Amino acid sequence: MGKAKIQKAIIPAAGLGTRMLPITKSMPKEMLPVGTKPVIHYVVEEAIKAGIDDILIITGKGKRAIEDYFDRNFELEYYLRERGKERELKLVREISEMVDIYYVRQKKPLGLGDAILHAEKHVNGEPFAVLLGDDIIMSERPGIGQLVEVYDRFKAPVLGVETVEWADVEKYGIVDVENIENGLYLVRDLVEKPKKEEAPSNVAIVGRYVLTPEVFDALREVKPDKRGEIQLTDALRILVKGGASMYARIIEGRRYDVGTPEGWLKANMELGRVFGLVG
Template sequence: MIKKAVIPAAGFGTRFLPATKAVPKEMLPIVDKPNLQYIIEEAINSGIEDIIIVTGRNKKAMEDHFDRSVELELLLEKTNKHELLNTVEQISNLVDIHYVRQKEPLGLGHAILCTKKFIGNEPFAVLLPDDIIDNEEPALKQMVNHYNDVQSSILGVKEVPHNDVDKYGIVEIEKSSTSLYPIKGVVEKPAVDVAPSNLAIVGRYILTPEIFDKLENVKPDAKGEIQLTDAIESLRFDQSIYACALEGTRYDVGDKFGFLQATFDFAMKREELHEPLKKYLKEKLEE
């Protein structure tokens, strides 16, 4: 059973400077909810019971957000703002959240390696907060359902434009009659003309604990970083690894335009915002 999840969140968020000089990029709000909360809610709705967030410096706001705020709760109670009080209280009761510090920026693989003692000898999920996937059945839940059948590592993938394959980890797959494909290879950011497919890993993984041995022994890249895709490629020779074609709309909220897309689409789903926003856009387009 997949009961633990890792969320790497130690990056500097340089693409959103100057906003991220003091505010973690994972706490930037999509409408009125930090994007990290969307990720945590997806994990909870997929059956996760314990979450470990890998943090870095200047990330205390994340811990504060998911902790209790007694003063705020008392103020909301005193001013009879019971709906807001309920929302705030729910945040601190979502799930058991733990934190570990990645002391050096040595890559995604190293961030996951920092959680080895917490995970122990059991399979676990990894969710990258830069990727929000909006679907009635959560993306991770789709993968958990498949894991229950194959009991092996699974990577969440979606098709991307061929010209963008050099921005992602790309998988080479065998044909399948379902949404689960045996993987023949994994390549990190291949050149467009040599990419084995346009199926990109989009920030969702289910990994067996054997991945930690691979992460400890994989050779760092030219930047000195430990790449998760290199460890997965090594693990592939010891056990079957699968790609799950995820259903849902994917937003790259680590990118400014993707962040704006997510903000607009989630706002349009809100009853109190849908009509005013539609009216405003219509007026702007007619100017």
Template sequence: MTDVRKAVIPAAGLGTRFLPATKSMPKEMLPLIDRPVIQYVVEEAIDSGIEDLIIVTGRGKRAIEDYFDDSPELEMHLRDHGKLEALKMVQDVSSLIDIHYIRQKEPRGLGDAIMRAEKHIGDEPFAVLLGDDIIRNHTPCTKQLIDLYREKQRSVIAVEAVPREKISSYGIIRGTRVNPSLYRIDDIVEKPRVEEAPSNIGAIGRYVFTPQIFECLEHTPPGVGGEIQLTDGIRILLQFQEIYAHAFQGKRYDTGDKAGYIEAIIDFALENPETCDDIARHLALLGKPRSEVFPAGKLETMADSSERYQ
């Protein structure tokens, strides 16, 4: 039995939901307080036992490679100025894990991005972690899937119930329940209309695949949006192998969505010793009348303040 040692992080998407910010910055590099989103994804892979990591990038994604690389000038500056704690933080990032980079030359869909890693993966099972999904739990979501793969020796995907209004944004499964948190997938449909969806159980950004998925993706025609959809490749694989869906344990943040990103910022800020008190105080003030936030007699106009400090 071959264990899951390799993982792919597709990070070649254009990030159009965050334009214009993502015109010059990868969406995976958007910060959550003081770390970019993709660092949390990389750390999940490491905590799940992954030893070999492939990040699929595209044009304009060089910042990801630079972030996980050494930074001699910055490290020298921090060392010379005695900022040893910051120096260690920077060095720790570049020594997390050996990362290989493959470029997807044009955005042709998630399925195509995963195919770019085929030569590196070879004939081994592997994990896929989407670069803008953060999932937090004491047992990483990817490790939950790897444990199930060891038991079933079949591909496993992470799923969760999605709101009705978001069904058309997900791959939705029809499955047979094996136990309270596990389904055997009977079918999966990419971004169906609500009235045509087989359920409200959607695939999210974590997968463990047998290597046969590559051959299926090679025979997958363009689907929704004219792209090679991973969901369509999974449907082909279903013709030859059982595939399981795991209702994972943990809290998921879809940081590729503006609301999900802001939710993550707030939750992470409330856990950060440097920001928790100020953010908690600010949240407590939300919704209060302005007169309570700024008591009478203590509210200055900008002109008053400017004059007083001249």
């Protein structure tokens, strides 16, 4: 019998957003506006378009605005209804009815790997998707859906990747890969933020994963890095070195790293044109 279809997604959104200070001192980076919607709205929409109907968001201190955004706001709905603002009323109701969303809090900022560990009970032994809450991917086919297709084919973990400039490899988890076919690779090794001269390739992980429950045991083996954080890349490396099959898929589409000022401004300019908000 094959493994279960991907029905659950984890969105880690507990980071402090230090690259976007000072605005993230009082606003979660995932709630920064891109056009007329916050960043995390695009991420949730991507998961829904891929057929995922159960989402767990990992939050932290100061992230209550995320929960409020996806919740009902009866006072606002009453205000809009009384004033005949039916279009706006429909919009806010649709947000609260998008999908089943659950929350768990990461009490200390101990890295992406630690955030994923908080999802173990919710995942309940099933394969699951991970979408980072500060990456927007615009494509005809949802980015995470492209990875789910590969998972359905091989029933093994799949990493979303793209090729980056060699000067930028120090910013990413980098994979050593063997080409299978156009845009699809077998993962041979992984390294977190290597120096340019030590990087095995310029194929970088870009915030989308389909993982299997075996990753949780691997995460428990990972030793904290020099910042005291548990890195997901290190756990994935444990799996590969232990003989597990793992694949990487170049995601077709346009990615915006809205966790940086440059990426956020670029997303607003380019998506603003798409939605007719800027000239």
